[in-house]
Amino acid sequence: MTADRAALGVALPLARPPRSLWGDAWRQFRSHRLALAGSFVLAVLVLGTLVGPYIYRVPTNDIDFTRVLSGPSLEHPFGTDELGRDILARALQGGRVSIAVGIAAVSVGITLGVLIGAIAGFFARADGPLMRLTDMFISLPDLPLLLLVIMLFRDSLRGLLGPVTGIFVLIVVLIGALNWMGVARLVRAAFLSLKQREFVVAARVVGASDGRLISHHILPNALGPVIVSATIGVGGAIITESALSFLGLGFPPGEPTWGRLLFEAQSHLDTAPHFAIFPGLLISLTVLSINYIGDGLRDALDPRRTP
Amino acid sequence: MGRYILRRLIISVPTLMGISLIIFVILALAPGDPLSQFANNPEVPIEVRERVRTSLGLDDPVHVRYVKWVSQLMQGDLGYSFATRSSVTGLILQRLPNTLAILGVAFVIGVALAIPIGILSAVKRYSLFDHSATTIAFIGFSVPSFFTGLVLILIFSVNLRWFPFIYDSTVVVRDLPSLAAQVRQSIMPIAILTLIYAATTMRYVRAEMLENMPQDYVRTARAKGLGSGTVVRRHVLRNSLIPVITLVALGIPNIFTGAVITEQIFSVPGIGHLLILSISTADTPVVMAVTFIFAVLVVVFNLVADVLYAVADPRIRYS
Numbered sequence: 102m103t104a105d106r107a108a109l110g111v112a113l114p115l116a117r118p119p120r121s122l123w124g125d126a127w128r129q130f131r132s133h134r135l136a137l138a139g140s141f142v143l144a145v146l147v148l149g150t151l152v153g154p155y156i157y158r159v160p161t162n163d164i165d166f167t168r169v170l171s172g173p174s175l176e177h178p179f180g181t182d183e184l185g186r187d188i189l190a191r192a193l194q195g196g197r198v199s200i201a202v203g204i205a206a207v208s209v210g211i212t213l214g215v216l217i218g219a220i221a222g223f224f225a226r227a228d229g230p231l232m233r234l235t236d237m238f239i240s241l242p243d244l245p246l247l248l249l250v251i252m253l254f255r256d257s258l259r260g261l262l263g264p265v266t267g268i269f270v271l272i273v274v275l276i277g278a279l280n281w282m283g284v285a286r287l288v289r290a291a292f293l294s295l296k297q298r299e300f301v302v303a304a305r306v307v308g309a310s311d312g313r314l315i316s317h318h319i320l321p322n323a324l325g326p327v328i329v330s331a332t333i334g335v336g337g338a339i340i341t342e343s344a345l346s347f348l349g350l351g352f353p354p355g356e357p358t359w360g361r362l363l364f365e366a367q368s369h370l371d372t373a374p375h376f377a378i379f380p381g382l383l384i385s386l387t388v389l390s391i392n393y394i395g396d397g398l399r400d401a402l403d404p405r406r407t408p
Numbered sequence: 409m410g411r412y413i414l415r416r417l418i419i420s421v422p423t424l425m426g427i428s429l430i431i432f433v434i435l436a437l438a439p440g441d442p443l444s445q446f447a448n449n450p451e452v453p454i455e456v457r458e459r460v461r462t463s464l465g466l467d468d469p470v471h472v473r474y475v476k477w478v479s480q481l482m483q484g485d486l487g488y489s490f491a492t493r494s495s496v497t498g499l500i501l502q503r504l505p506n507t508l509a510i511l512g513v514a515f516v517i518g519v520a521l522a523i524p525i526g527i528l529s530a531v532k533r534y535s536l537f538d539h540s541a542t543t544i545a546f547i548g549f550s551v552p553s554f555f556t557g558l559v560l561i562l563i564f565s566v567n568l569r570w571f572p573f574i575y576d577s578t579v580v581v582r583d584l585p586s587l588a589a590q591v592r593q594s595i596m597p598i599a600i601l602t603l604i605y606a607a608t609t610m611r612y613v614r615a616e617m618l619e620n621m622p623q624d625y626v627r628t629a630r631a632k633g634l635g636s637g638t639v640v641r642r643h644v645l646r647n648s649l650i651p652v653i654t655l656v657a658l659g660i661p662n663i664f665t666g667a668v669i670t671e672q673i674f675s676v677p678g679i680g681h682l683l684i685l686s687i688s689t690a691d692t693p694v695v696m697a698v699t700f701i702f703a704v705l706v707v708v709f710n711l712v713a714d715v716l717y718a719v720a721d722p723r724i725r726y727s
Contacts, residue, residue: 242661248687250434393546
């Protein structure tokens with residue numbers, strides 16, 4: 102082939118390496134400076150909460166009444182709380198839980214959303230009822246409902262799975278169960294337009310089963326918006342979990358998630374502002390970087406915007 | 409138009425039924441029979457308990473209980489609070505105006521800020537104004553409201569001592585000083601909610617304007633000699649606001665989430681504050697009723713948004 106063309110004297114632009122969808126997306130993402138900065142900040146925060154406690158070896162539950170609510174110092178960079186415990190150590194430990202809740206809840210939500218959206222978009226008979234269900238879930242007031250369910254089921258799950266695992270599972274499942282609607286709509290819309298396309302019809306003619314059509318041919322082409330929505334969803338789930346803890350209805354006192362720290366800091370605002378500011382900044386920075394990453398991904402994965 | 413509104417009203421009935429069913433099923437599945445706390449109280453003699461159980465219909469099959477509950481709901485009877493023994497409807501009606509007032513003022517200010525800022529950002533894309541506006545909006549919708557609230561308290565209550573950080577519900581507006589007190593204590597809760605609404609709405613307005621500006625019809629309008637102000641106002645803006653209405657409507661549940669948190673931070677005696685209070689005392693009838701009221705509000709505001717959509721978009725026919 103190459104030889105033929107060379108014989109014909111056609112100059113080939115061989116210097117340019119082959120371009121792939123993901124390569125293009127990465128190039129586009131790199132040009133979004135704020136998204137890159139967001140990825141860097143998020144990487145630091147995630148690594149900090151994962152590795153931090155092994156490097157910064159100050160105990161999280163060391164009660165010391167001689168240094169209650171003291172401001173930031175060399176010994177305690179984030180200061181101490183109302184029992185003299187080190188806030189940095191607690192924030193590092195709590196951040197793990199906050200981030201883990203965010204990722205786990207979004208996994209639940211995305212799984213539900215992709216499943217429901219794919220069924221509604223692929224099987225015309227299921228479309229009507231499933232979309233009615235989606236519309237109804239969109240009208241649900243999520244925070245009040247979350248609070249109602251947590252109030253009713255907290256104690257029995259605590260008894261079943263232990264105080265931390267129980268509430269973790271409850272919060273993750275609930276946030277996931279209340280946040281799949283956007284993804285379901287995106288996936289359904291993508292399925293409706295993709296299933297009529299030639300490559301899908303061709304695959305069907307060759308004898309591909311419904312399951313194979315969905316998982317190998319249609320779904321991979323519908324993933325772009327799902328990835329963006331998942332990214333932003335992690336930020337939203339972290340805010341929801343923090344809001345629950347901030348209202349005193351999330352994790353138990355032993356688990357210093359960022360929202361829980363803010364809840365404890367609320368009553369000491371006048372004497373110890375550092376207590377509220379550091380955990381609050383951590384939540385805000387995390388969500389801000391996640392949202393900037395989502396913004397960059399949206400530009401990168403939307404083929405219409407790629408020049 | 410009247411028929412369109414009626415049709416939309418009828419469509420929202422199944423949604424409300426579905427939501428009531430969800431809330432009821434959650435309660436029916438909950439361990440410990442939360443609705444019959446009073447009827448299970450061991451201090452009450454067995455005969456009385458039995459009578460209470462029968463009168464409340466607690467021994468009926470689940471579907472009968474659901475039908476009874478819904479028919480009571482429709483008559484405006486939300487039961488009695490375990491904690492205060494007063495009627496839940498009364499408790500909610502007493503607090504609902506506070507919530508709606510703060511939400512309403514914040515919503516109006518937020519949208520009034522968001523539309524001009526969004527337009528200017530889109531028209532002067534990549535200018536200093538655009539960069540600052542989009543950055544502030546991005547921060548506004550990324551930073552959680554409970555942290556914004558605490559920061560505002562730190563700055564304006566603790567350091568500057570301008571505004572009180574506890575909302576005093578006994579203030580009755582009678583004269584100028586009491587009006588001033590009411591305004592001062594409402595500024596911070598309203599400011600937080602305004603920031604959230606303005607930030608999200610501004611982003612939608614800007615994105616939709618940018619989507620519309622390069623379109624052919626805009627070029628046509630310019631080509632026939634209209635000034636750029638007229639083109640933006642009469643052509644681009646009108647088309648851009650239609651999807652914005654839908655997007656704002658989809659965010660309505662979040663508006664109420666913000667209200668719950670804001671009321672809690674400043675102890676504003678609204679229904680969000682009532683919700684948290686009743687959860688801490690395990691006052692199930694109140695929690696259930698407030699959750700349902702929030703759902704009703706979401707459905708009602710969605711309806712309003714749909715009607716506005718029909719007003720804004722002449723292509724929608726009311727048939």
